[in-house]
Amino acid sequence: MIARFxxxxxxxxxxxxxxxxxxxLSPQRNAFTQVLRxxxxxxxxxxxxxxxxxxxxxxxxxxxxxxTERRYLLKGLDNYSLTAxxxxxxxxxxxxxxxFAAGAFRQSETGLAYAKxxxxxxxxxxxxxxxxxxxxxxxAGALVADAGTLWRMTRQLKLAAGIYNLSGxxxxxxxxxxxxxxxxxxGYQASLHLLLFLEIARQESKPVAVRAGMQYQPAQxxxxxxxxxxxxxxxxxxxxxxxxxxxxxxSVRLHQQLGMTxxxxxxxxxxxx
Amino acid sequence: xRWCIVVMSCMLGGAVFAQQPLPQEQEQQVENLAEREVLxxxxxxxxxxxxxxxKRKINLNRATTGELERLQLLNALQxxxxxxxxxxxxPLIHLYELQAVPHWDxxxxxxxxxxxxxxxxxxxxxxxxxxxxxxxxxxxxxxxxFPRSPDFDDxxxxxxxxxPQKILVRYRxxxxxxxxxxxxxxxxxGEPLFTKKQPTGFDFYSAHLFVRNLGLIQSLAVGDFAVNxxxxxxxxxxxxxxxxxxxxxxxxxxxVLRPYSSAGEYNFHRGLGVTMGKKRLSLTxxxxxxxxxxxxxxxxxxxxxxxxxxxxxxxxTSKEIEKRNNVRQLxxxxxxxxxxxxxxxxxxxxxxxxxxxxxxxxxxYNYYALAGRRLANFSLDYDCTxxxxxxxxxxxxxxxxxxxxxxxxxxxxxxxxxASLVVRHLESGFQSLYATAFTESSAPGNESGLFxxxxxxxxxxxxxxxxxxxxxxxxxxxxxxxxxxxxEFLVQLTYRPDKRVELVSRLRLENKQFNDMQEVNNTINLxxxxxxxxxxxxxxxxxxxxxxxxxxxxxSVRLHQRVEMVxYDRGGPAAEMxxxxxxxxxxxxxxxxxxxxxxxxLFETDGFNSxxxxxxxxxxxxxxxxxxxxxxxxxxxxxxLDLLRxxxxxxxxxxxxxxxxxxxxxxxAGMRQQPAIQPFRSGECxxxxxxxxF
Numbered sequence: 001m002i003a004r005f006x007x008x009x010x011x012x013x014x015x016x017x018x019x020x021x022x023x024x025l026s027p028q029r030n031a032f033t034q035v036l037r038x039x040x041x042x043x044x045x046x047x048x049x050x051x052x053x054x055x056x057x058x059x060x061x062x063x064x065x066x067x068t069e070r071r072y073l074l075k076g077l078d079n080y081s082l083t084a085x086x087x088x089x090x091x092x093x094x095x096x097x098x099x100f101a102a103g104a105f106r107q108s109e110t111g112l113a114y115a116k117x118x119x120x121x122x123x124x125x126x127x128x129x130x131x132x133x134x135x136x137x138x139x140a141g142a143l144v145a146d147a148g149t150l151w152r153m154t155r156q157l158k159l160a161a162g163i164y165n166l167s168g169x170x171x172x173x174x175x176x177x178x179x180x181x182x183x184x185x186x187g188y189q190a191s192l193h194l195l196l197f198l199e200i201a202r203q204e205s206k207p208v209a210v211r212a213g214m215q216y217q218p219a220q221x222x223x224x225x226x227x228x229x230x231x232x233x234x235x236x237x238x239x240x241x242x243x244x245x246x247x248x249x250x251s252v253r254l255h256q257q258l259g260m261t262x263x264x265x266x267x268x269x270x271x272x273x
Numbered sequence: 274x275r276w277c278i279v280v281m282s283c284m285l286g287g288a289v290f291a292q293q294p295l296p297q298e299q300e301q302q303v304e305n306l307a308e309r310e311v312l313x314x315x316x317x318x319x320x321x322x323x324x325x326x327x328k329r330k331i332n333l334n335r336a337t338t339g340e341l342e343r344l345q346l347l348n349a350l351q352x353x354x355x356x357x358x359x360x361x362x363x364p365l366i367h368l369y370e371l372q373a374v375p376h377w378d379x380x381x382x383x384x385x386x387x388x389x390x391x392x393x394x395x396x397x398x399x400x401x402x403x404x405x406x407x408x409x410x411x412x413x414x415x416x417x418x419f420p421r422s423p424d425f426d427d428x429x430x431x432x433x434x435x436x437p438q439k440i441l442v443r444y445r446x447x448x449x450x451x452x453x454x455x456x457x458x459x460x461x462x463g464e465p466l467f468t469k470k471q472p473t474g475f476d477f478y479s480a481h482l483f484v485r486n487l488g489l490i491q492s493l494a495v496g497d498f499a500v501n502x503x504x505x506x507x508x509x510x511x512x513x514x515x516x517x518x519x520x521x522x523x524x525x526x527x528x529v530l531r532p533y534s535s536a537g538e539y540n541f542h543r544g545l546g547v548t549m550g551k552k553r554l555s556l557t558x559x560x561x562x563x564x565x566x567x568x569x570x571x572x573x574x575x576x577x578x579x580x581x582x583x584x585x586x587x588x589x590t591s592k593e594i595e596k597r598n599n600v601r602q603l604x605x606x607x608x609x610x611x612x613x614x615x616x617x618x619x620x621x622x623x624x625x626x627x628x629x630x631x632x633x634x635x636x637x638y639n640y641y642a643l644a645g646r647r648l649a650n651f652s653l654d655y656d657c658t659x660x661x662x663x664x665x666x667x668x669x670x671x672x673x674x675x676x677x678x679x680x681x682x683x684x685x686x687x688x689x690x691x692a693s694l695v696v697r698h699l700e701s702g703f704q705s706l707y708a709t710a711f712t713e714s715s716a717p718g719n720e721s722g723l724f725x726x727x728x729x730x731x732x733x734x735x736x737x738x739x740x741x742x743x744x745x746x747x748x749x750x751x752x753x754x755x756x757x758x759x760x761e762f763l764v765q766l767t768y769r770p771d772k773r774v775e776l777v778s779r780l781r782l783e784n785k786q787f788n789d790m791q792e793v794n795n796t797i798n799l800x801x802x803x804x805x806x807x808x809x810x811x812x813x814x815x816x817x818x819x820x821x822x823x824x825x826x827x828x829s830v831r832l833h834q835r836v837e838m839v840x841y842d843r844g845g846p847a848a849e850m851x852x853x854x855x856x857x858x859x860x861x862x863x864x865x866x867x868x869x870x871x872x873x874x875l876f877e878t879d880g881f882n883s884x885x886x887x888x889x890x891x892x893x894x895x896x897x898x899x900x901x902x903x904x905x906x907x908x909x910x911x912x913x914l915d916l917l918r919x920x921x922x923x924x925x926x927x928x929x930x931x932x933x934x935x936x937x938x939x940x941x942a943g944m945r946q947q948p949a950i951q952p953f954r955s956g957e958c959x960x961x962x963x964x965x966x967f
Contacts, residue, residue, distance in 0.1 A: 156731075188731055190687045196729060210762075212739055214727065216686055226692075228725055228741040230782075233760040235723055235743060254723065256745045256758045 043225045043238050043251065044215050045160055045185040045199050046150065049094050050083045052162045052183075053124035053148035056092030057115035059085040067249070067265035072258040077102050079263075091116035096128075104135035115148070122150040130178060132171055140172030158187040179204040193217040206231070225251070238263070245271045295323075296346065296384040297777070297823070300888040302514040302522070307898035308886050309515065309715060316537040317894040318499070319345065319512045324893060325447060326388035328408065333371075333389050334364040342526035345514070346384050349524050349656065349663040350683055350691075351376045353615060365391045376685055378730065407448035408966065409929075412894065414441040416959040418462065419939075424589075425463060433463030433589040434470045441536055442475075454482040459536040463589030476588050476597075479541075483532035491555060494546040497533040500559055501525065502608055502621040503654030505710040506669035506677045506699075506717050510540050513709035518738040518765045518779065520693045520726025523681055523711055524656070524665050529557045529608050538586030539565070540707060542604060550610075557608040564598035569629065578632040601628035616657030624649040625706060637807070638749035641675075641702040641719065648672060650705050661685040667710075675702035677717055679710055693726040693740075701748035713759065719748045736767040752788055754807040759785035773825040781817045786810040790847075813847070816840040817885075833857035841883040851878025853885045853901055866918035870911040876942075877904040892934040892961040905942030911935070934961040 042051030049055045049063065064084040071077035078101055085094040092115050100107045108131045115124030126146040133139040148162035161184045170177040185199035199211040213227025213236075225238040238251035249265035295303065322343060331340050333355065341352045354376045359365070368391050371382045416439045425433045439462045445455035458475035465471035481496035499510035505525045510533075514522055530548055533541040546559030566583035579600055588597045606623035625648045633642040652669035666680040677699040684692050695711050703718040710717040711724070722744030729737045745758040765779040788808035819837040826832055834856050841849040855874035862868075870890050878884060884902035890911055891897045899907070916931040939956035 188729070190690050190729065190731070194687045194690060196690065196727070212727065212741070214686070214692070226694075226725065228743075228762075230741075230760075230762055233741075233743045233784075235725055235741065254743075256743050256760070 043213070043227075043236075043249075044195065044197070045183065045211075046158050046187040046195070046197060047215075049085045050081065050096045050098075052150060052160050053113045053126040053146050054115045054122040054150040054160065054162070055148070056085045056087075056094040056113055056124060057090075057117050057122035058150065059087045059092045059094075062086050062270040063267065065265060065267040067263060069251075069253075069261055069263040071261045072255065073260060073262070091122075091124075094126075096126075104137075106133045106135075107131070109144075111144075111146075113146075120152050124148045130169065130171075140176070142169035142171050142178055143167065144169040144178060156189045158189070160185045160187070179206075201231075234261075240265075240267075245269050295320075295888075297775075297821075298384070298517070298519045298522075299346075299514075302517045302519065303896060304886045304888050304898055305515060305517050306512075307900070316512065316535045316540060317896065318531070318533065318535045320894050320896070321445075321534060323388065325408075325450075329447070329450065330388055330390035332392045333368075334359065334391060334393070336389075339528050343528070344385060344388055345512075345522075345526070346388075347381065348376075348521035348683060349526065349658065349665065350521070350661070350685055351381060352526075353658045353663065357615075364393070367391055375688070376691075380736070407446055407452070409446045410444070410963060410965040412441065412443045412445075412961065412963050414892065414895070414959065414961040415439070416462075416936075416957060419956040419958070420954070431590055431592075434468070434591070434594065435460070435463050435465035435589060437462050440466070440475070443534065443536075445534055451485045451487075452483070453532050454480075455532075455534045456480045457534055457536065459538075461587055461589070464587070470594060477536065477538050477586060479534065479536075481532045481534055483530075489549050489551060491548040491550045492528065492530045492546075493548075494530050494532060494559070497541050497543050498546050498559070499531045499533045499541050500546065500557075500606065500623075500707075501527040501529060501531065502606070502623070503619060503652050503669070504665065504667040504679045504681070505708055506667050506679060506703075507621060507650035507652045507671075507705045508606065508623050508707055509709040510542075510707050513711075515711060516724060516726075516740060516742055516761070516763075518740075518763065520728050520738055520740050521683055521691050523693050523695050523724070523726070524663075524683065525709075525711070529610075530559065539582075539584040544604075553612045555610045555612075557606075557610075559604075559606055561602075561604040563602055565600050565602050566593075566596045566598065567600045567629075568596065569599065570632070572630070572632055576630070578630050579627065580632065580634055602626070613657075615659075616655065618655045619653070621652045621654070622650070623705075637754070638751055641704070641748060643672070643704045643706075645672075648704065648706060669703070669705070671702070671704045671718075673702055675700040675704070677703040677705075677710075681711070689730040691728045693724070695722075695724040697722050697724075697744075713742070713744045713761075714746070714750070719746050719750065721745055721747065734769045734771075736769075737764070738767070739764040753786060753810065754788055755786075755810050757786035757810055759783070775823040777819070777821040777823075779817075779819045779821075783815045783817075784812050787813050811845075813842045813845065814840075816843060829860055829862045831857075831859045831861075833859075835887070837885050837887075839878070839883050839885055841879075847882065849879035849883035851883035851885055851902065852876065853887060855887065857890070859890070866915040868911075868913040872907075872909050874901070874907040876901045876906070878902045889938075892936055892959050893963065895959070895961075899940075903942040905940060907938065907940040907942075909936060909938030929964045930966045932963045932965075934963070935959070936961075 042048035045051045047055065047058065049059060067081050069079040071079065081096065081098040083094060083096040085092055094113045096111045098109045109128050111126050111128030113124055113126035115122055128144045129141060130144050131139065131141040144165045145167040146162060146164045147166055151159045153159055163180065163182050165178050165180040168177060168180065181201060181203040183199060183201045185197050187195055187197040189195050193216060195215040197213055201209045209229055209231030211227055211229035213225065216224045218224065221242045223240045228235045232255065234253045234255050236251060236253040238249060240247045240249040245268055247267040249267065251263035253261040326344065338352055338356065341347055341355065355374050358374045368386065371377050417437050421437055425437050440460045443455065443457040445453065447453045457479040459477040460466050460475045464476040467474050479497045481494065481498060483498065484493040485491065487493065500508050501511050502508040505513055509525060511527050511531060513525055530546045542559060542561035543563040544559065544561035546557065548555055548557040550556065567579045568581045568583065569577045570580040572578045583596060588594045603626040604623065606621065608619055608621040610617060610619040627646050630646045631643050633639040650669055650671050652667050654667035656663065656665035661684060663683040669677045678697065680696045682694040686692055697712060698721045699718050701719045705717060708717050712720050713722060714720055722742060724740065724742045726740040740763050742761045747756050749755060761783045763779065763781040765777060768776045787810065789811040790808065817839045819835065821835045824832045837853045839851045853874065853876045855872055857872045859870040860868065872889065876885065881902050884900045887899050887901055889897040889899060889909060912935045914933040916933055936959040939954065941954050943953065
């Protein structure tokens, strides 16, 4: 095992250098507006297309998915996202739309990502238009750029890393700016049916958050998800049912004081190539 | 084929580590109990049980579920896996075959090796002959702390009436685990012995008679005994571990009735208990009548009421002696159980009656506290195993039909990955006595929570354990003036490059809400202690990091090192930090008449909040878990002498096996904030003699 890690150390250094350069190039800032994405928490940060700009390269056929969540069962705190991905010759393309509403406050994001396979590593870039509107107050938008990589270190180990809002977008050119975020997820494929992952995220002006989770397939048509994130101390559970290209996803997140956030998702994968 | 497995998988070899009182994982669990202030140091029933199994190993080819559960080293999936393996493939040929049993990893096998054996079924004549040879054991222990406290002055009203020695005398006889009886006498430091204030001699006496497998009677307890029901929501008097790095040790497992032979003076019943059973059905009934120590107050009508129960068992001063056995408790209960092949269900009921009504102090957090002369609890519990899944749970009700629920799940996701989940929901008014469940609070009640655990062995020699626990308390608690919440996260990495070396690194973060006391420079603003004032709450964090190494340097020498750091309320107004470093050396020369163990420890903490708990090896049947704080150092030396061996066989078979244990420990600590004050020296000395095999 140690020998294997020694052999991939040069690649590790290359990936770390890439992210260090990106971070250094990013202007220093303080932000308080949370980026919408990935606000709908990806159940699997190494496979869910909208979780990382590099993941469209892993898509094998046309995929489209719709997800919604109602936060804390409160009408008016609904999340929606629509993501579509299409594989290309040596990569993939994805289009994502996200929308969040809380009374008079509305946030939306429209993004286009392109990812390319580079041997063991996939890299991708996403450009999104982030829009914020407050009824009776005003509207503003910002262009946001994200970068992501997915590195298949060994047959069992994968590493996904991403930087969100690399460009330091500011809403409507004003002082108010969007937070940047860095995420790194390590996945361990224990078996064909079980994936474990550990994700570390750092959003600007917030403490480091850790998420640990698993994806388990007890039967051909069923996948179970479970995990916990430390930032909000919210455990989550989800279950998806597959049948002939369609998947139905039911999820729930639990907050200690605010209660549960149920979610529903529908996914279609074109299994005929 | 099975012989091939045995021959090819000879990886275990002999016992890798010289025998230690407890496996590493259980040392951590004991430390956790001490940290939560729920460890009863006098309750050594579990250690006695392990010692018994060390001498009379469990035959894995005949062991029942109950016997395997008594070890508390195996989770429910492992127990079921062994029984199914035996059922499908017949008796085990050799201990090496344990590696072929599903869910049994090398670490588990190494932990249970000292207590199990694989034997063929003996002829009936041999079995009967074996039953004629029981095990008697007489234990005498004397301990004392130094220097002598000024409280040991019985000329004053507040002075201790007795000598500073703590004395324990215990005799126990075990007859092939079907008959056990024993007597115990105990005196704590400061308690009188054979004086006018204590004419009966010792402060505490205990006796028990316990019979197993007597036809229809599965177990019969006369005298002192412990009762364990379900998952501990209504009754659990044995040791109950809570969250720890053993994420699969989340389920309470025990026989309903167990003999009680510990020196603890509170957590047991005294009377009669019997479990009768035929085929799959069993019924347990027990009744108990005993006296307890309690603080008494007076209610509005002028009647004496119990304001709190005293569980420490200390009767040193005149006031403590006055409160000795001043209230009476009658208790009774019933448990009906039906066992299937891989499942069981049970129904239980427990009731209490006190000579005086219970009436706690009128504080907001006592709004739902136990009140009145009677208390009754009912519960339903179950467990079942489905392939790689084990489900268990208990639903209980208490006074006012306030409910409590625990639901757990153990699943083996892969041969290298196990996961666990426990959901608990206990209403604010749920009350029970002698209960220990898988909760954050010391007693079940006023809590909702979710525990998730994961254990993975990705490659040989590497193990990762993590858990997350989020919980909330809907009502007030002591020192918490509002509904509150908390969370706890832990990750532990264990690396065993070979059989001789083990490295463990553990990081734990705990965040709980407490009253915001506004401490400034450790000086408390007394104006804030106004009556009836409710404080605001704030989250206080505690981050704990530990690095522990074990090295079996040779066949007889083992070394432990630990470095531990703690950060309390990091970045907050009451921030404290502390560290602990210790080195343990254990020398157990082979075929010699002595064993020697010692530790040297350095520590420094900013205050009591940043204290660190460290398990210490002690004389057999005794726990020591020190709460380390202030600045200083500590050492102890344990010496064990096998006196018969030392005598060189001069006494032949005439003398029983005799072991002498000596322990000396000393702490030199000073106040970190006030270096001008001379460091304080304190020490303790223990002498213990065990006569056994007669």
